[in-house]
Amino acid sequence: MSLYWTALLLSALSGVPGLFTARKGGTVSAAMLTLAAACGLAEAARVLSGGSRWALQLPATPLGAAGALAFDPIAAFFLIPVLVLSACGSIYGIRYWPDHHENARRLRLLLGLLTAFTALLVAAAHMITFLVAWEGMAIVAFFLVITEDREAAARQAGWLYLISTHVGTLCLFGAFALTAGATGTFQFGLLPAGFATSARGSAAFGLFLLSFGLKAGVLPLHYWLPSAHAAAPSHVSSFMSGVLIKTGILGMIRLLSWVPDPPLWWGGTFVALGALSGIMGVALALGQHDLKRLLAYHSIENIGIILLGIGLGTLGRSTGHPAVMALGYGGAMLHVLNHGLFKGLLFLSAGAVAQATGTRNLDQMGGLAKAMPGTARAFLVGAWAICGLPPLNGFVSELFIYLAAFQALPWSRSPWPALALAALALIGALALACFAKAYGIVFLGAPRSPAAAAAAEAPRSMRVPMGILALGCLLIGLAPGLAAPALDRLLQAMTGRPAPPLATLVTLPALTALAGLLLALGLLLRRWAKRGASARDVPTWDCGFDPATPRMQYTASSFADSLVSAMPWALWPQVRWRKLTTLFPWPTRYESHLPDPVLDGVGIPLLERLAHRLERLRFFQAGHLPIYLLYVMVTLFLLLLWTAV
């Protein structure tokens, strides 16, 4: 317990010393957050390896509000990415956001607070505590998103995030109201049997889904996410994407742990939402030109994958198939951790790229693998993992979820398992396309702009955190057996009864062995291919014409065009160009842009129209005193009428 509190205090205060020193504030904050991570991880490891869990009841205030914390395996598991990513982010921040930046001190202070609130949230065992941590985290994150508030885009993104998260919190109010009404207490705990299937239970589920869905960025509630992740400083984006949106998943897990009998349709809803988020998330990512927006859409996709796992697990639980439950939930949870690692890694390397080139526009980049080999390798590991390709960690968690779907197929009369299967397959293939694009356009080929040509490698303190995260990806990918016991304990804490151990459901050693074989074969063949004679200073094949210029390379837009334009009904791409009509045409431009269908397609026009309608009601306050007095009389009259009726 004291280790947890040490971690909490250290993170909360990590930005404070920096307020009083002119320099080295970043180093101090990084040191404190790293220490916090060490303490917190030790505690998490203790609980996840079967150590005793603890709970703490805070004293009740006279108005009846109390609080409680419980450090169970769920909390311990979710604490891991929180502390790892904040420590990595703070180390990265030393040089990425150095002291001379306008907002450096504020940023460090807030990053520490964000870590502390999130760490508090994972252990919250009482609705008030949960809400305090939840909202604290959201508000601090808002300030972080709006760090570069001189830019209109950042302000807009921050506002969008703020209102979304607050609406989510209000939904949580309602959901807690309904559940507290059923249990009679604000304490987290089992809901009475039958509540989940009642009308109030369904309403509560809907509100929970809204709230946690908004936080997690489940489509169509994801609309705030791309701009917020793009606007925030990269190490904050990495924390937000890797951890903060996962708190929505944490909420869903907590909810499922209170419900002894989730109805079948809950699982179906999760699967349907997961498939929608996953496929649309990655499809929208394909059309992005902004590297960080692209990554942000991939967060939506990965939340979709996690939801698929949760949905399958819930289906298995509702129908009494413990193996499906264990595989679904286990895969989802492992993917939470995995996504934290590789998405954190991707955002950190994307930040390094953006800093080196001064732009986030993919079409301005190219050839950076030569100038920034370390960053390129880090990004490649992240891309490899996020596509779910063996032998990295993304494959392991997706494999679990696939297996859950396969095992659910024989007994399920519903289309959900097959939908999950198809969605996962499609997501995997599209993600591959998207990251082939991202890595290929950014790091390979020739530089497309002078800025890209002049880019230099990121400093070591920025590459070290990337290396740590990349190692994490490799470790889980090569030895998934290490994570299995922790996941088993997590599942037991979640469902209240022992689930079949994951190690019996998946042959994890085979994965390790095959991964080894694959690497060995790869290295062997590579050596063989390199050993032959070679000529290195030759141009790329140009069909025997003039040498190709960098501008002739495929761009991000052209690479994705065939996929994006294949789905106009879902993505609504915007293309601007003048058709060539004459035989000797003038130079022309072609621009393609993929707005967010929910935000730009529906949300903003709808709100715009609503606001316009409401503004028309302003004539009620037109400044004329007699009219105002008339309102008083009319109110009186209507109320008297009410009394008479």
Next chain:
Amino acid sequence: MAEPVLIRSLHILLQVLAVLALSPLIPGLINRVKATLAGRTGPPVLQLYHDLAKLSGKAALFSRTTTGMFLAGPVATVAAVLVASLLVPFGHLPAPIHFQGDAILFIYLFGLARFLTVLAALDTGSSFEGMGSAREVTFAPLAELAIFLGFAALAKASGSASLSDLLASPGLAHARSMAPSCLVLAGWAIVYLAENSRIPVDDPNTHLELTMIHEVMVLDHSGRPLALVLYGASLKLMVLGALILGLVLPRTGRPWLDWGAFGLGQMLLAAGVGVVESVTSRLAMAKVPQFLMVGVLASAFAFLILLV
């Protein structure tokens, strides 16, 4: 495990050797059939062995633009397909390595190969290779979807996610699973043609960069890397062929007979591809997704039939 370990090891050894040594035969067979149907003599069946030997001794060219990624494409293709070959049963014996989820690993290994091939293509900075890789990643999702839906249909009965179980399902022999199996077969056949860059999806023998898909991605490879590319392509033919053959081959119950049937099946498959390539023409690029969509729908219907 009634089967003696020795026999089992022998089978595994045989499978590995067959993959390593015999797969370059398949492109030769296909070309031979095509030539015969066109009334030409055509290259010898063993042409690819000659080519590989020749390319191993040649110098490789590496463009100035490229990085280490350029080599990763061919290398990863061969490595990934070799590993994948261990997961698929040849004949009706269980695959050398089989476990729950090997079907998924199988597909994802092909994904890995594709990922690195595409990156290797983009590494050259050539607009042709960018075009080829864009096409590759556009068509691949449909192909993967068709395969997975086929898996779903096959797993509807067993719930297993191992290729060795999936392909051992009753298949064509059983009346109830006859129609779904036919549909899966149709879907997978389309994927087989697409993944191996055959007509009507792609033309391996074309010489016009603008119309290529896979070939244009490997345009810059030469020497040993090119050898790996060619070898990898033949491996893919063999391994994906095994997937299809698993569905159609009759079950004899006798291992050696199964081996024979498998060998014959691979040859017939190659001949079939040759015939298809001879009698059909290349689809326009815009039609390719529709063609693949037919495969997806076939697999999807196979599943839906089982659901009702």
Next chain:
Amino acid sequence: MFCDSLIALTMLTNFALVTTSRVAKVIQLAVLQGIILGALPLAMGLGVHPHILAMALCAVAVKGWFIPFLFRRALRRVKTQREVEPYISYGASVVCCALGTAMSLMLAHSLPLAPGTTHPLLVPAGLATLFTGSLLLVSRKKALTQVVGYLVLENGIYLFALMLVEEMPLLVEAGILLDLFVGIFVMGIVINHISIAFDSMETHHLAKLRD
């Protein structure tokens, strides 16, 4: 009997008020109504209580002298003396006033009265006068006419208060007197400020603050 006719007279002044367009005339009518109401407690035979007598005298003094004085002073400062096109035309005002009076009668009818009430007409009359005051407030454009409307509204309350004045003198007198003195006094001051600041008493000058 006499007192009932006074009450009826009050209601007549109501009608007169809503049809009059000249501001000075409106003030005169308000003064008249004030004096009638001042006389009413005496007519009801409540003059025996010295405190009620004092209240009535005060009311008459304020309504009959002080308020007209303030108003006329403000009126002198501005030119126009006629209410230009009220929000509700004079004809419609009369109809409204009649409807309001009818509704007041209905409302009063539905409220039970204490046994032994001697002047049941006070309730509907009070409500009708209240309504008239409200009508003037919402339909007139001049600040001065509006204050007159407020005065009439107060008269309505005063009428109702007479029902209670014997039983609960403290409550009633405090309320009535405070309202009269302070309310109208402060309004008079503000009216003066308005006429100085805007050189007019049209309320459309006073509609700058809006959304």
Next chain:
Amino acid sequence: MAWYLILLPLAAAVLALALPRGSARVRLLPLTAVLHLAGLLAALGRGGPLRPGTWLGLDPLGGWVLLVISVLFAICAWYTPAYLALRPNRDNRVFVACFLSFLGLASLLAQANHPGLVWVAMETLTLATAPLIYFNKNQRSLEAAWKYLMIGSVGIAFALLGTLFIAYAAHMGGIREPLYYDRLAREAALLSRPWLRVGFILCLVGYGTKMGIAPLHTWKPDAYGETPGVVGALLAGGMTSCAFLSLLRIQGLMAASGEGPFSRGLLVAMGLFSMAWALVFMVRQGDLKRLLAYSSVEHMGILLFGVGLGGPAVGFALFHLAANALVKCVLFLSVGNIHRSYDARQLPFVTGAIRRTPVSAWLLLLGFLAITGTPPFAPFISEFNLAVLGMGPGRLWPGLAFMALLAGVFLAMSETLVKVVFGTPSRARARTPYRDTFGTTAPLVAALLLTLALGLWLPRPLAVMLRSSAAMLEAHP
């Protein structure tokens, strides 16, 4: 009964009128505030039940409201000297006198145990605050004062009629003068129901106008918009609380006479309507002070909603009274500071406040977060619990509507505030010499800290007071 609570501020007001020097007058404010607060705490500490049958007395309900007002006044009084120093060309004689008499009259109102006396206090309060609104002495503030006075007076006239109706209801029931509230509550069963109902409606409209619930709130944006921020704070936190208290007294009678369900339904409906109506005008509201005025309308709606829900919600509504008063104080004063710095309070002109007046901008932002129910500030406790109780057993829609409206309000307010606080100050707008100083920010910080403290911990005596106040409004026949 604590006469000195009433007399001290009134005497100070008279003194302020008499004092020749403005600087001395200004010093009266904090002095009086501190003495008043100390006296009030002493009176509350002495405690004891209300002596029945007296005109004035400090019962828990009145005590709670007066405590809120006294604290609010203390913060405003602490702030005012620094503010008035910024306006040296304004004569502050009337301002200070009215400011002080506000406190005295509020003390009278809170202690009044008689409907007539409550009404008298409310009426004088209205009149005493009118000159405060006219402080700027320009056409706009005159218009605001005029509207405030007219609408308020009409409302208060209805309240008088309502009071008379209730008196008549007592008369019908045979209850004689003096009509002390405690006595009326005891004998509430005797009251004539029809008169009581109509009386309640009239008082709801009357005092509701003073509270500023929609659609009776029309004076509010104008009045709050044109006064100095400190007056806005006093009105939004203090005067509305007084009007609310006046209404609560009647509501207590309704509950005691068994008319509770009738009045509660009405209060919930009016509360939700106020919130919705305020929301309509907060959308795209670029004027900061008007925005706050509508927020005040919204929070009056929340108070009514809470009281209307009944049961434990009443306690939270009363708690919200305090929370709202304190946070409104922070908001109005910080907006006032920003107004001083930019010489404007509308959106296209006021941007990037965090760079010009960093402290005020942060306080504005935090105050906004607090008022919209962000934990752990005090309004969170009340808003969360009201939402929970609005979805209590047997009902779902009041709570859902409440939350939807809170969400809408947050959306509308945040749009303006994010634009105001963040970004870069517009170059076109000249900068006034105003800078955030200790005097203009410390009171705000104190108020915000107090809000935070209330959100985390409510001292036991206050909780007891709150509980017995709620019990007074939930009496059963």
